[in-house]
Amino acid sequence: MKAKIIITPKKAVVDPQGITVKKALEHMGYSGVTGVHIGKYIEIDLAPGTDKAAASKALNDAAHKLLSNPVIEDYKLEISE
């Protein structure tokens, strides 16, 4: 069982990495790019047979407290078999 957490900067937060990469893409000739947002991807291995609802609750708590900073970041959590 795996949990996947994708963390992205909040829209109101300036993302200099995203801006720089967007400029680089434009410079390389990739057209039509209207925005680049750079975040983090965290994969967490869970013991087989873990209760999905309980894991989701615990990981949302962890994502809120440690894995992301709600002041500047949003996150998406997915749990797969």
Next chain:
Amino acid sequence: MAVRKHLCALCASVAKIKMNFSVLQFPASNCDQDAVHAVRHFGHSARLVWHKDASLGDADCVIVPGGFSYGDYLRCGAIARFSPVMQAVKQFADNGGLVIGICNGFQVLTESHLLPGALIRNRDLQFHCENIFLKTATNDSPFTSQIPAGKILRVPIAHGEGCYFADEETLAKLKANNQILWQYCDATGNLTDTANPNGALLNIAGICNEKRNVAGLMPHPERACEPLLGSDDGKWIFESIFAALKNKTVAAA
């Protein structure tokens, strides 16, 4: 003669009440010794407190020093926040104790929710290691009270993630409560965009909490306490803390 000598020593000790500073030490803190040196340079006591310790000891003030606690993994200060010592710091702050976070220490304090907002990547993605100028926005705090009016402080910065961010509501609250303590400015005190090394909102270099007993700043006053180091402007921040602690001690006596 001996009696007079003894009396003089007594007078001196009354005039100079020695304060105890606890300087936290996380894995990869690297300004802890600088902070200890600065405190001792001014004749006060400083001791290092390891991050696994659950007690701060007999502390009048806590310094959360600069560095790269836990290798800056995940986010700067994110993991240090859960160190046992930070529980003690939170309690110390809740009881009104003075806490100052410098650079990484500022990041640790925002991650710990002891200070509002967050510190994000510098807008130009560069690590800035240079002297900057600071304007003191208010003298109404234990960290700024002794800074002479109009004095522009020249102190170093050394960070890659010092861009202060807070949502509009938080910023409005910071302004309304006079919680912005220091702002980046040019040599004559103008808050310009070019004087802002990292893109911090409102040129914010340092703030305090609503109770005004916890402060954080990205610049390093502890590295600017002796003329030999190029500037001793940082002393004004330390002198403010000493004065606040002295008032507290006198009030409690």
